[in-house]
Amino acid sequence: MKEVIEKTLVLSGTQINQKIKRIAFEVFENNAKEKLLVFAGIDGQGYAFAKLLAKEVKSIAGMEVSVIKVSVDKLAPTQSEVTLDTAASAFKKKVVVLVDDVLNSGRTLAYAMKPFLEMGVKKMEVAVLVNRSRTSFPITPTYTGYELTTTLTDHVEVKLGKEAAVYLL
DSSP states (O other): OOOOOEEEEEEHHHHHHHHHHHHHHHHHHHTOOSSSEEEEEETTTHHHHHHHHHHHHHHOOEEEEEEEEEOOOOSOOGSOOOOOOOOOOTTTTEEEEEEEEEESSSSHHHHHTHHHHHHTTSSEEEEEEEEOOOOSSOOOOOOOOOOEEOOTTOOEEEEESSSSSEEOO
């Protein structure tokens, strides 16, 4: 017999789109003088969120945007290498917005910053759709879609795309 996991809807697709639009305006306001913004999304829903944010910033401001995929082993970040799907020259001396769907402990984002810090970016910001406010690492997002206080056993599931939603499990 399969165990039924109860899901509580936290954000609907419409609400997610509103959060993306608001964050995009904030990113533009803080970086209006930049010629190019680099959105670096953590592989998975973070990368999908980065693409949506970049598209919205481009439509609002007409500024040039670039999206990079950041791959890091979320379960063992200290034992794996952080890889990017783009050459370092694409973000050197640029403003980089590191993007993930959920900020829980901060571990993934902390390790994902390494290649950007080594290459010398102009400025680094962090955007998350959901901030669980339970960080174990000194990571505070510059842009937050939704602040959600949870227990240690709770899980947040983000789905982006046609049936976008955020659930608490």
